[in-house]
Amino acid sequence: MSTTFPEGARIARSVLSDETYGVIRDLVLEHRIAPGSRVNIDSLSAELGVSPTPVREALARLESDGLVVKVPLRGYSTTPLLTVREFVELTQFRVLIEQWTAAQASASISPETTAALRAELAAGRATTGAREAGPDAFRALTDHDARFHALIAKSAGNDLIAQSFERTHFHLHFLRLYLASHSTDADGDADHRRLNAVLEEYDRSGQVSRTIDNHAAIAEAIIVGDADGASQLMREHIEFSRVRFLPVVEMIASLG
């Protein structure tokens, strides 16, 4: 008997293959299944209380999403954590796309978009109320961050580009990295001590309030229709995120 997953992971049977898809997706994204590890179809189906068939279909879709990889006749594995190179490439992609979405959103600003941006900013500020650091705070921050950037992407008026941007799941990849870094046992190992030092530096560097301030500035530029300003601020925002987070990624890569 392997009660690996919590009871909440069980499925309310309605449209089983879709439900299964969502559950497995969350299991991967939330690190319940470790990055780079094998995914056993039989175990998973037994764990979720369904037959292998919907699990198979769910995994096929997850492969197209880039969350698992399939080796024929050998099964599925979750994709490994982002490498440093992939992290840099993802940041490049974000700069390219989001400079454009910010400018476009500015050019076609509407009262509805303005209201939505202000509401999301308020939600973001609410997360800073509790000033603690660590996984929970980081999760709340990335949730807000994901919603904020997705909102701008949708406001740019090009659904295709918005979809292409959202399907990178950049915030989920960052969350996976961060969770992985915090879940490493903090024993006396010199590597782990250095990682913890990097993490504490990251957590304490005022990242949360800094991010919210950046968002506020970007939103204001968009609302007043300052396309060039919004574009420039967006670029700086992403670059800042890259500079702050890169040491964490490098440490993780050197450990793994």
Next chain:
Amino acid sequence: MSTTFPEGARIARSVLSDETYGVIRDLVLEHRIAPGSRVNIDSLSAELGVSPTPVREALARLESDGLVVKVPLRGYSTTPLLTVREFVELTQFRVLIEQWTAAQASASISPETTAALRAELAAGRATTGAREAGPDAFRALTDHDARFHALIAKSAGNDLIAQSFERTHFHLHFLRLYLASHSTDADGDADHRRLNAVLEEYDRSGQVSRTIDNHAAIAEAIIVGDADGASQLMREHIEFSRVRFLPVVEMIASLG
């Protein structure tokens, strides 16, 4: 050193679900299954001589590719042809991404990339040998076009962006549109007569040689490292394609 065989040397075992994925994909792209029509799993599995299970898995992957859509408990349908709006959005996306890839490829030009570009140009010129118009010529042109643009995307040095670009399958969508327009019966209908007029104008407008000339100019700019020039030429190339093809898209949309 272990002189292991390259990846391709691995024996291609019969993995039925992968095989059916490719077959169904071609069926949809080549219009053997009409756009917007239902896809019957039982009929398909009987047609292909396999059981419904691999067909189901293949369809799940195709949904992530955007070629079919699933309605729970009602089955799958092929996605309709591109709307005018989607065509415009796709062009916007291409301009945004490909200006960047062209510039980046110029900035990091290598002898290998130079050779590959020249080879692809030669292949493109070979397609213009037969000066006929119509579906076959258009197919040869889009095949070359897809390879040329994918080559530049890969040469930009960012795999993530290259993948994101290639997964739009823009050339396949264009091919579907073109094939759909040519497959409509040329009866006495006034709409069809107008469509045929638009198509003949398109086929006769020197699109083939014009495209190859554009490609040659872009390749030359990349090879000599002229990032700004390559970026600008790429933009004009895509805009030209948009202007020439848009009337066809509009006619199709007005008919469907």
Next chain:
DNA sequence: TTGGTCATGATCCTATTGGATATTTCATTT
């Protein structure tokens, strides 16, 4: 002893078959 090869068993992916459930269609009734 050391190194490599080969057989054997376990594990897991893969695919078919059959049945349960939802939807659609069509005939019947009001």
Next chain:
DNA sequence: AAATGAAATATCCAATAGGATCATGACCAA
């Protein structure tokens, strides 16, 4: 003509048999 119900159709899931891969360990040769 509209509504209701029942048969037909198709999706959807489960159970199971069939194969491939990997791991373990024994055997043989150097």
